[in-house]
Every structure is written in structure tokens, then in C-alpha cells.
Amino acid sequence: MSDGVLHAFGLIFSADPELYRVVARSLMVTLCAVVIAGALALPFGYLLVHGRFAGRGALVIIIHTLTAVPTVVVGLVLFTLLSRGGPLGGLDWLYTPAALVLGQGLLAFPIIATLVRSALASMDVRVLETARALGAGRLRAGLTQLSEGRLAITAALVTGFGRVVGEVGCAMMVGGNIEGYTRTMSTAIALESGRGEFSFGLGLGLVLLLLALLVNLALQAMQGRAGIQGATVG
Amino acid sequence: MTRSLYRIQGLRHERAGRTVLTVPELVLNGPGSVAVVGDNGAGKTTLLRLLSGSLETPTSGVVQCTIDRRMVVLVDQDPYLFATTVAGNVGYPLKVRRVPRWERGERIATALKAVGLGGFERRSARTLSGGERRRVALARAIVLKPKVLLLDEPDAGLDGDAVAALEWLIQALSEDCLVVFSSHDRARAARLAGRVIRLGDGHLLGGSAPFGEGLSPVPDSGSAAPIVPR
Numbered sequence: 310m311s312d313g314v315l316h317a318f319g320l321i322f323s324a325d326p327e328l329y330r331v332v333a334r335s336l337m338v339t340l341c342a343v344v345i346a347g348a349l350a351l352p353f354g355y356l357l358v359h360g361r362f363a364g365r366g367a368l369v370i371i372i373h374t375l376t377a378v379p380t381v382v383v384g385l386v387l388f389t390l391l392s393r394g395g396p397l398g399g400l401d402w403l404y405t406p407a408a409l410v411l412g413q414g415l416l417a418f419p420i421i422a423t424l425v426r427s428a429l430a431s432m433d434v435r436v437l438e439t440a441r442a443l444g445a446g447r448l449r450a451g452l453t454q455l456s457e458g459r460l461a462i463t464a465a466l467v468t469g470f471g472r473v474v475g476e477v478g479c480a481m482m483v484g485g486n487i488e489g490y491t492r493t494m495s496t497a498i499a500l501e502s503g504r505g506e507f508s509f510g511l512g513l514g515l516v517l518l519l520l521a522l523l524v525n526l527a528l529q530a531m532q533g534r535a536g537i538q539g540a541t542v543g
Numbered sequence: 544m545t546r547s548l549y550r551i552q553g554l555r556h557e558r559a560g561r562t563v564l565t566v567p568e569l570v571l572n573g574p575g576s577v578a579v580v581g582d583n584g585a586g587k588t589t590l591l592r593l594l595s596g597s598l599e600t601p602t603s604g605v606v607q608c609t610i611d612r613r614m615v616v617l618v619d620q621d622p623y624l625f626a627t628t629v630a631g632n633v634g635y636p637l638k639v640r641r642v643p644r645w646e647r648g649e650r651i652a653t654a655l656k657a658v659g660l661g662g663f664e665r666r667s668a669r670t671l672s673g674g675e676r677r678r679v680a681l682a683r684a685i686v687l688k689p690k691v692l693l694l695d696e697p698d699a700g701l702d703g704d705a706v707a708a709l710e711w712l713i714q715a716l717s718e719d720c721l722v723v724f725s726s727h728d729r730a731r732a733a734r735l736a737g738r739v740i741r742l743g744d745g746h747l748l749g750g751s752a753p754f755g756e757g758l759s760p761v762p763d764s765g766s767a768a769p770i771v772p773r
Contacts (some may be wrong), residue, residue, distance in 0.1 A: 435623035441597045443636040443683065444613045453635075457626055 316508035317515055328509065332516050338406055339474040341411035343421075347466050350418050354425030356449060369426070375419035381478030387412050388482045404485035407494065412479040417469035424468060428461030429454065439512040460532055467524050475517055547609060548573045548691060548721050549594060553713035554604035564589045566604075566747045569740070573691065573721025575766030576713055580725070581742035590742065591617055591693045594723065613640070614690040620699055629655070629671070630664035633683045637679030640687075654686035655679075657706050672676075673700045685716065692716060694724035698731065698743055710735055 320328050357369055390458050391403040391411075402408045434455050438451035455462065477495040484491035486500055494513045501510040549571035550624045556564040571594075571672040572578060579587045592598045594597055595607050600606075608615065616636070624632050633651045642650070655661050655666060663671075677700060684692055685748040694713075698706050716722050722750040732739050741748040 432625060434565045435621075435624075436620070438598055439619075439625075440635075440639075441618075442595055442617050442688075444639045449639055453625070 317511035320512040346414040346417035350421035380476040384479035384482030407411040407484040413473040424465035557602040576717035578736035585742040616684040617693040620695040624668035654682040
């Protein structure tokens, strides 16, 4: 075990090309997924708080429920949709990075939307009132509220990132774990561990942990700076 | 020149099924200063919010305003400051109105000086004291050069010097603008305002009209436009 850990550190500090290729691909896929999911979840979360339409309550419950769906179930549904005979088979996305992004995006969307909704719902009601009283239209006032909640929204994005960067089920089913193409950190860990190559898996696990640490440190720094300094209001 | 800015007729406003304000008729002319006095729960804040036009609309009746609603600004009793710098807060309404950046800086500095906070531009709004926050909110309102300035208990939480400065500012502003402020302090209201409106338990009890605007009858105002949120 200790030999495995030492070897894992060796792989990290020797900048093992295969290890860093997998890390880079994972980061790229997850970042794309979170950016796309975030861009959709932000207005969606805002609508869930301020929208006046029938079925809003039901939609909130559905989105909350989707945060708990096992990743392998999302993978299975997506696999069915993207497979050759499926309704999205014509896209030819199965076992491609696009399928990975789609899968991770679907997993991240309900998480980010739920957290954004909670953040906006718990915000001071005077934010919107003040913006409106100062002449902002509905859109501008909404953007101001999102800007005021930027820390909570960033935390939502970071949480979404953290939840999907290490998921295995969906990535394995729709990505296929193809070396040099759709192999991500989590699928590589699963594969290498299955082969008995614990040091490579451990090295990737350590990188994942390090990433989580860095992201959380960045978030803490942002929160600390926001307490003493201002930022631009939208 | 004094002109009719507001005309209220048959106003009744409910909140959670309870009538919180009833004003049969009221006309407000400007420029000048009007004090709204009354105890807690008398309806002072509700009247100011209805006059603002952007925050509440009456349950029934009409609140007509003869000027562009964007020239009406309300400063809350407990104002919210955005999580940005003092300049960011004061400049917000200018940014919303697409005032050029070069002009914004100058107007922000002038407004801050007027409330005694010259040089506070780069300070974070979140680090200010209660009194300073209220003054920033006031600067954020006057930076627009509004036609109507609504101040909800502007003297609350201010110390002696700040109150004197506020009184001076209200008097200076009321030369070009209609300043409507609520207050518990009847003596201050009588000293500062050209007219005092008394509210009690959600009803208009009366008001003096030293500069010519009576509570009734309501004069004709063909250009009056109803206040509706944008």
C-alpha cells in the first residue's frame, strides 16, 4: 500500500504524461458541462423563485428529486437515447467527449439549479426592491440580484463541478472509457483498480483530492475578499 | 414654479387582507417639502411606497403622478446597499440610465460631498456604519437630481451633526424638488416642512397647506398619468 502511495506521488511529481492527459481531459469535459449547465440553471433557478406560472411548485419538487438520481441511471437513459436505434442516435455522439459533456451537464443541472434557487429565495427582498426603486427594469433588477448572490452562485457552480468531476456511472456508460479519447479520471481509476494497478489509480485519486482542495480554497478566498471589498454590480 | 405633482383619489390599500391606508383625496405640489407624521403603523411608509410607484400599487383608487416615474426616488428607512463600493452604489441609478462613465464620476463625487461623505468612493459599502449607510442611500437618490424625493424616516439613527446636515440638505433640495419625508418628530417636521400631513391608524387625519396646496378639492390636471410599475 505504502509502495503504491509513493509510486502515485512519483507519477504526479514526474509529470507522467498519461496521468496528466487523463486529468486534462477530465477537467475539460467537466468545465464544459458545468459552464453549459450553469448557463441554463441560472435563469431556470431565477424563474423558479420569481416566475408566476402553473406547476412551479411541482417543477421545484422534480428538480430537487433529480439531484438524487444515481449517475448510472442518467447514463442508462442517455445511452438509450444516443444509441444507434435511439431518438438521438443520428447525432453519433455515443462514446465521444460530447456524450460525456452531455451526461455530466445533465447531472450538474439539477444540482446547480436547486442551489441557485435556494440562494435567490433566501436573499434579502430589498435587493430587487432597491434596484426597481432606482429605475432598473425587470431584467436589470434580475441581473443585479444574481450579481448580489454571486458568492452563493459560485458555490453552486463549484458544488456542481465537485459532484460531476468524480462520477463514474454515466461517464462509463456513454463515454466507454476509450483510452486517449473518453477516458476520464474517475473511469481510469475504476479501470486501473480493476487491473490491480493501484498506484495509477491512487495518483489520479490524489489529483482529484488536490483539485477539490484548490477549488474550495479559491471559494474561501473569494468569500473572504467579498467581506472586505466590493465588486461590480450588474 | 409650483405645480401639481401628485393627485390621489379614493385610495385604499390592503395588505394581507387588512386595510392599511385610506386616503380619500390628496394633492401634492412641488417643489417644496412635505412631512408625513404619525405613530408606528399609521401608514407613513405605505404612503411613501405608493407614491414611489415602482414598489406597490393601490388595492383601489388612483395615485396619479404628472412627471416621469423615473424621476421619483424613495430612500428606505433601512436602505439596502449593494455589495460593492460606495461609488458603485451611488453610481447604480446612473448606470441604469446609461449616463456616460465620465459624467458618472463627477456626479457621484458631488452627491457624496452633499451628504458629507466626500472621499468615500472606494470604501466598501459593507464596512460602513448605520448612519453612513443611510447617507450613501441618500446620495444614491440625489445623484439622479430627482423631481420627487421620498425619504422614509431619514433622521432615524443619525447623530446631532448628521441630523443638522440632513435638515440643511432637505431644505436645499426642496428648492428644486418635492421632498416628502416621514417622521415621528412633529417639531422637526413643522420646522422643516412647508406642509405637514398627519396620518393615524391608516387614515388621513389632516394637513396644513402653507404654500397653497389644499387637501381638497382636487384640482383638474389633464396631464396626470397613473403610476404603474414598468
